[in-house]
Amino acid sequence: MPHYRSLKDIQAHLASGTITVTQLVQGYLHSIDRQRHLNAFLEVFGDEALAKASELDQKRRDGRAGALAGMVLAIKDNICYQGHQVTASSKILKGFTSLYTATALQRLLDQDAIVIGRTNCDEFAMGASTENSAFGPTLNAADPTRVPGGSSGGSAVAVQAHMCLAALGSDTGGSIRQPAAFTGTVGLRPTYGHVSRYGLLAYASSFDQIGTITQCPEDAMLIMATMAGHDPMDATSATHQAPYNQAFDSNKKLKIGLLRECVEHPNLHPEVRGRLLALAAKLGDMGHEVQHVSFPYTDYVVPNYYVLTTAEASSNLSRFAGMIYGYRSPHATDFASTISKSRSEGFGPEVQRRIMLGTFVLSAGYYDAYYARAQKTRRLVKDCTDQMLEQFDFLLLPTAPHPAFALGANPEPIAMYLEDIFCMQASLAGVPAISVPVQPSLSGLPIGAQLIGPAFSEPRLLHFAGQVAQLGKNLS
């Protein structure tokens, strides 16, 4: 089977009879089987995917197939799919079965997308390397001694290594964009509230968004057109809809703001800086207006994000107490020890660290000093970002400070937290951002460029990302 790079290609082959959906699914299952060592999938829904494929082949013959026929999808293991296990890569949920399907996923299934399996991630989406999974790390297909980024590392590798066409991930502070950058895929974090969070296991509810990892921006557009939009089951779901069917003028000249503090950041790898500047120059050559712009809060976003997200996580994860869900310690002797032992044995070290930190910043004596202050800082970041997006169509910055690092290279939590320094601005501001692959490093490692757009600008952002992806292929 060829390495398909878009749903359009697959649908053309389906239409011409070159391939059937059944053969397509068989091809992907074969690819998964050959690449088990990468540990991208926690579970493959092989028989079920084949059964769905054969149903869909019949539907196609009857002319009843949905818009996403041929979309073979992997889902991150924190998205509920009724009747299937969902664990957030945590021992605490091992064996837990979803009671319902996430709205975002249901909308894709209704248009005949087929789910081929659930993918590995950092436990409860906390991490930037997929090394925090209770089920072992995922390896980067570009170099298996390196991490794929995280937390949606399994989803990114599944797309990178052609084990599916596209994948769903979740992005709280970079978990879609950073693994996309590390694997040479396209990763979109939507506007906060644009995609329903109903059925997404919560980490930090005021940040979490389900988004896409794809081979190309066009596929992200197709998925978003189906998946986004209001859902009464999510209280923070926005009623605003973005115009996915709109046609865009590719010759329109845009104003792009190149974030100075990011480009000049001392921790930015020279090759990443070089690619970004070369891309900016090419955009300028095409007639776009590229200007440096200052975002003075770059060094504050990481602490800001960790105070707020750990606070929210400490509350969200309190439901895992050995009572209703998942793991209960066999060593428990009474009510209190059921809770403490189940949580101590069920959660991994990073999750425990964050629950402790979040509990601390919310505690009576420290609430004003940390949590309340961080809320104010978030407002500064949001206002500044919104102002920049009134001045510019899009902001351009790196996705990650460097290409993928080696497994085990980042044992210190703070160093790992800094991996997402360039992703957190969009997360704090609630605006959409996308990582687009550009020409890889000299040693062949993928590099991503990030674009940030105004709230609900996804159609425009994805259209422009398509142009950037073409331009970025050859930058030297």
Ligand code: GLN
């Ligand atoms: N690395 C960041 C964290 O650990 C972002 C993770 C995410 O977006 N889920 O919180």
